[in-house]
Amino acid sequence: MLETITPMKAEARDALLESTRKNEPEKRGRKASKEVRQLQLIEATIDSLAKRGYSETTMADVADGAGLSRGIVNFHFESKEKLLVATLQYMADEYAAHWRAALTKAGDDPARQLQALVAADFDRSICNKRKLAAWCAFWGEAKSRPTYQALCGARDAAYQNVFIDLCATLKQSGGYAFEPQVMALALCALLEGLWLRLMMGTEDTTRETALQSANEFLSAAFPRHYPWASGPKTA
Amino acid sequence: MLETITPMKAEARDALLESTRKNEPEKRGRKASKEVRQLQLIEATIDSLAKRGYSETTMADVADGAGLSRGIVNFHFESKEKLLVATLQYMADEYAAHWRAALTKAGDDPARQLQALVAADFDRSICNKRKLAAWCAFWGEAKSRPTYQALCGARDAAYQNVFIDLCATLKQSGGYAFEPQVMALALCALLEGLWLRLMMGTEDTTRETALQSANEFLSAAFPRHYPWASGPKTA
DNA sequence: CATCGTTTGTTGAACATTCATTCAGTATGG
DNA sequence: CCATACTGAATGAATGTTCAACAAACGATG
CATH class of the missing domain: 1.10.357.10 (Tetracycline Repressor, domain 2)
Incomplete structure (x- = not known):
């Protein structure tokens, strides 16, 4: 189910790093590919987990951390649970x-x-x-x-x-x-x-x-x- | 703040074990000493943590697990946070x-x-x-x-x-x-x-x-x- | 190349649910 | 009968999810 997320890691990650390096204001509307967005949200999730802990990590935290709107996570991942599984999957693959x-x-x-x-x-x-x-x-x-x-x-x-x-x-x-x-x-x-x-x-x-x-x-x-x-x- | 909980461990614990051994129906009203109740709730907390995990452990779980009413935890402990700290303190002392x-x-x-x-x-x-x-x-x-x-x-x-x-x-x-x-x-x-x-x-x-x-x-x-x-x- | 329609990403407010906390009332032991 | 343990419904805050509206990219067409 999450097979759509793990692939193209390298490219998407590079893109993500590049965009954060450039520090683009990220205006409105569509701006990045699906993979980049997902990685961005996963990274924000890791941030939140590290800062607030599991039980205090909310969808709003993740969205804010990524600088995006509230409903975005449920669009790219279906639910909070799936976001967390994808995050864990990501870390496991990396490890x-x-x-x-x-x-x-x-x-x-x-x-x-x-x-x-x-x-x-x-x-x-x-x-x-x-x-x-x-x-x-x-x-x-x-x-x-x-x-x-x-x-x-x-x-x-x-x-x-x-x-x-x-x-x-x-x-x-x-x-x-x-x-x-x-x-x-x-x-x-x-x-x-x-x-x-x-x-x-x-x-x-x-x-x-x-x-x-x-x-x-x-x-x-x-x-x-x-x-x-x-x-x-x-x- | 929690000094009132840790002492008299042995006696209270014995009382708790005895009451559960007897499996008393625990009717209504006042039945046990403060220390026994607190231990009972702490044990129920450990149960819930083990079964549901930290993020899914609720006050209702603990109260139900102890076979008591919903408001009881806030009576014996001031808040959920303090219940959890007391539980951790208890396990640390025991260890x-x-x-x-x-x-x-x-x-x-x-x-x-x-x-x-x-x-x-x-x-x-x-x-x-x-x-x-x-x-x-x-x-x-x-x-x-x-x-x-x-x-x-x-x-x-x-x-x-x-x-x-x-x-x-x-x-x-x-x-x-x-x-x-x-x-x-x-x-x-x-x-x-x-x-x-x-x-x-x-x-x-x-x-x-x-x-x-x-x-x-x-x-x-x-x-x-x-x-x-x-x-x-x-x- | 301009225009328009479609697809797709994105937003933010509304909604429903869950949950900790409060508290007025009840019961019990001393 | 008083102090204290206890109850359970009410309350309000927090939060995950939904969704209708919106905007950008894209492709087709003239």
């Missing part, structure tokens, strides 16, 4: 694309791949207050909404399976004793937990310290592959 | 009391203490679908509500400091190389992440597998203290 790209770029060495995946989780592009807050807003509602629950597995089975495979490979080459599935679960949980803490915004946790903790975990779990055992500054 | 008790019961050995803390996190009494869902509901709103944010640090500074101290102690006695703060952050994040996954309810993650993952982490990070290196079945 998946991001870690897949990082994995590809890491080459063939499993140890490098694993480290790249972990590092990718803390890239500015996806790991920032705004996005984290939006994710957490959806997490908070996921239990009682099957649709959200399914999509919140953006860090989904596929993602976790990559970790399981990598753990299994490293176990062989390093002669470790752990169970790959168990270790992979720990890793995934650690990453999510760090996200959660980042989002909560306790001062002592920053993107850097979070990544440092994750790397500490890697070197503890795979000492033969990450032997930089916590020297003063382990980049 | 803190739980891990403190586990810590005390673990004796003097740091390694045992750490293991006890980890295990305590997965006790049925606090780690069940209902409570996890309620926690996550609050997490989802925490970013935009300072009051929640403060209380959601139930796993607060004190909690994390205990982990830091234990990590430091074990580091000395085991000759590890990690930074205690970094490792403690990883541990806390792992526990929260596992909670999050448990709440999401993916089938492959149960309380047992979660605990197993946490223990795997312990034995990876502190191999000299937890040398049961992943034998077939490590209880």
Whole structure:
């Protein structure tokens, strides 16, 4: 049902960025393509989720945030519910694309791949207050909404399976004793937990310290592959 | 403001449990002490949060869930907001009391203490679908509500400091190389992440597998203290 | 190229619903 | 009989949705 939204992401996003860069007054009447409008509204939704939280995010907020009129959301999306699902879908797609790209770029060495995946989780592009807050807003509602629950597995089975495979490979080459599935679960949980803490915004946790903790975990779990055992500054 | 609620927890809770055990028809008029009523409403709030989620939890839900009339919540608590804060406060207190008790019961050995803390996190009494869902509901709103944010640090500074101290102690006695703060952050994040996954309810993650993952982490990070290196079945 | 009609995006006010809160009244225990 | 717990209907505010009117792009036609 939402298949009409996710495609042409790149082009629409570029157009959106361009228009906001130019800061066009956006007069009246028709001005942008359907895809751009939808992205614009989705971005405004993320803004609102981050600023006001899920329960306080209203259609008016989104419309105002996008600088458009009140009825516009029900035109591009049928309902508030569908807007939110589309937003979550958008973030999930973005997240998946991001870690897949990082994995590809890491080459063939499993140890490098694993480290790249972990590092990718803390890239500015996806790991920032705004996005984290939006994710957490959806997490908070996921239990009682099957649709959200399914999509919140953006860090989904596929993602976790990559970790399981990598753990299994490293176990062989390093002669470790752990169970790959168990270790992979720990890793995934650690990453999510760090996200959660980042989002909560306790001062002592920053993107850097979070990544440092994750790397500490890697070197503890795979000492033969990450032997930089916590020297003063382990980049 | 809420100091009137948290005290006398034990007695009031017993009374509540007793009354629900007896399943009294709860006719009309005055029937129970103030504290019992408040606890009853808080429990109903947790139920609703777990079942309907934060954004769909209404005063009517809570009142109905408690089998009382509509206006009752505004009588015992001043507003919906205060009811929710009291509920979160209640869960935070319960959580803190739980891990403190586990810590005390673990004796003097740091390694045992750490293991006890980890295990305590997965006790049925606090780690069940209902409570996890309620926690996550609050997490989802925490970013935009300072009051929640403060209380959601139930796993607060004190909690994390205990982990830091234990990590430091074990580091000395085991000759590890990690930074205690970094490792403690990883541990806390792992526990929260596992909670999050448990709440999401993916089938492959149960309380047992979660605990197993946490223990795997312990034995990876502190191999000299937890040398049961992943034998077939490590209880 | 100008004009006109059609399609499509957009607006903002009206509407219906949901929900927290209030409060006057009732019942109960002491 | 008084203080206190409790009720439930009334109220008003907030909000998602609808829709009739409007405006811009587009295409066809002269």
